[in-house]
Amino acid sequence: MAKLGSPWLLHPLLLPVILWGVASTLAMPPPPPVQCNSTGCTLHNSYGAWGDRKDCLVPSITYPSNQQELLQAVANATRSNLKVKVVSKFSHTIPKLACPQTPSRNAILLSTEKYNASIDVDTAGRTVTADAGVGLRDLIDRVEKEGLSLVSAPYWEGVSVAGVISTGAHGSSWWGKGGAVHDHVVGLTLVVPGKESEGYAKVVRLGAKDPLFNAARVSLGMLGVISKVTFSLEQRFKRSITYNFTDDDGIEDAFMDHAKKHEFADITWYPSRHTAVYRYDDRVPLSTSGDGVYDFLGFQTNLIAVSKTVRATEKALERARNVNGKCGVAATTMAYKKLIANGLRNNLIFTGYPVVGYQGKIQTSGSCLYSPPSSTGSSCAWDPRIQGLFFYETTAIFAATKFGDFLRDVRKLRDMKPENFCGVDIYNGLLIRFIKASEAYLGQSEDSVVLDFNYYRADDPTTPRLNQDVWEEVEQMAFFKYGAKPHWAKNRNLAFLDVQKKYPKLNKFLAAKKQLDPNDFFSSEWSDEILFGRAGSRGDGCALEGQCICSEDRHCSPAKGYLCQPGVVYKEARVCRYSAASVS
Ligand SMILES: *[C@@H]1O[C@H](CO)[C@@H](O)[C@H](O)[C@H]1NC(C)=O
Ligand SMILES: *[C@@H]1O[C@H](CO)[C@@H](O)[C@H](O)[C@H]1NC(C)=O
Ligand SMILES: *[C@@H]1O[C@H](CO)[C@@H](O)[C@H](O)[C@H]1NC(C)=O
Ligand SMILES: *[C@@H]1O[C@H](CO)[C@@H](O)[C@H](O)[C@H]1NC(C)=O
DSSP states (O other): OGGGGOTTTTSGGGHHHHHHHOOOSSBOOOOOSEEEETTEEEEOOTTSOOTTOOOEEESOEEOOOSHHHHHHHHHHHHHTTOEEEEEOSSOOOSSSTTOOOTTOSSEEEEEOTTOOOOEEEETTTTEEEEETTOBHHHHHHHHHHTTEEOOOOOSBOOOBHHHHHHTTOBOOOSSTTOSBGGGGEEEEEEEEEOOGGGTTEEEEEEETTSTTHHHHSSOTTOSSEEEEEEEEOEEOOEEEEEEEEEEOTTHHHHHHHHHHHOTTOEEEEEGGGTEEEEEEEEEEOTTSOOOOEEOOGGGSOEEHHHHHHHHHHHHHHHHTTOHHHHHHHHHHHHHHHHHTGGGEESSSSOOSSOEEEEHHHHSOBOGGGOOOTTOOSEEOTTOTTTTOOOEEEEEEEEEHHHHHHHHHHHHHHHHHOGGGGHHHHTTTOEEEEEEOOOSSTTSOSSOEEEEEEEEEOOSSTTOOOTTHHHHHHHHHIIIIISOOEEOTTSSOGGGGTTGGGGOTTHHHHHHHHHHHOTTOTTOOHHHHHHHTTOOOOOOTTTTTTTSSOOSSGGGSBGGGTEEEEEOSSSTTOEEEEEOGGGOO
């Protein structure tokens, strides 16, 4: 704390270092996603803003705490002809999937926040069955205590067991059942609408052989309410991790081998730094010494004052169109990540590679979630109450065979002007992960590579962003030139255009929906927008926020010098590009 007063540390280029480096005990947990008053409720995602920045208003919410209450709540809703959607206590899905319908009196929200009592471990059968609202961390701690491990989980642990499988969340692996969490599900229970004779709602149990199972494993909340999930587990194990910060030459050719060679491989590419970080991450025998922890830097608690200053600095660099300033921050940030191994710790601190630790402490993290509720001072960096980080997250899922050519195109774009990529390198660069082919209808039909990157989002939707043409070109290249699929829980609206053509088993999913929810209680304009990739309205400035792909200058911001222009490497792209000459 004392160090924070030092002017040296407050040098803007070092702020991200402080941002990610400081943990405090005076911290606040994330806000609840639903706020109600006497007139109704407002649902937010954890970032406090939906893609269209419009609020999701719902007349009421109910908090069932067991399956019987859940059944009763669904029966009440369907009897009264209300649209139903489910939200967890976390609400980390970026698209508006959990929004029932707005504005409308005919909808109800169900929260799984209080439905988290049961975690039932079958040690002999190596499975665990948990209530929908159980948090991933509670599940993991419990199974590890029983000498078992959940093999796959997303890197962020602030998710519920039902939420995590609903949108295809994943870690990274081409081994075994692979990196997608839903491929480790072996059974689930749904509460779905019923006929009057069935009491308006019923419980459906699905095992792995059930014809509806592959629809229900990734269902975007469109089939009914997930009540319980059963995951397969393995004998508890340890992992050994080394990060290799190295030159980025040849990632295009190296990524396949890397994924085949290491069970939990990933790669982070910092294009502006010409650096690739290979994660060598493998299972080791339980007897290997080490009790390391992965407390990922970006998910640690940060002082609110620092988060605010970092945001203010980024805004100032944007306003000044100061690309070099951004590059300075990117350089400092990456150097710091290298120094502290992204948040890996051998014990209390990072002392050197490899870091060996239990699966339960290595795969997923989110220490900013756990903070005493009554205090203030620090929080997750993106907490919407603090004017901290505010960003987009683009996540594209490629057929493995196409990913190398995509990387070659991005490299061409980078080589023209490496500093154009500093804006993503301030965040997490381009994170490359691996998931295996899945039988889930809305999962991946082939072995795939997932590319994930974050970048600045302006406070105001009409404010264009520095180098936004570059991100837009990469985004359109991914989704349209290389046919990548959008991660269901991330992305801006344009990423979902024509998505229905990319899922060969979509018709099977829709047939299952017809069977389980024939009257569409669990559909909304928002889930339709995502699943059917409908083009939104094409108002002025729509391309700035990714609500559309520009076709006219007015979709960008001609007044601020941003015009609609073709991509540089991918000529078919249409991006909003700044041109000083056009500013009068
Ligand atoms: C109640 O919440 C709604 C949004 O759900 C908001 O528009 C309204 O201003 C709030 N009313 C009061 C009295 O706080
Ligand atoms: C269902 O409706 C009944 C009667 O209106 C009400 O008493 C009960 O509290 C409702 N239950 C739930 C879980 O919403
Ligand atoms: C359910 O959630 C509460 C509140 O977050 C927590 O204290 C409790 O441990 C959770 N229950 C289980 C079984 O994880
Ligand atoms: C890091 O990667 C580079 C390039 O693949 C390789 O030459 C080098 O040996 C690696 N270093 C370690 C410590 O594995």
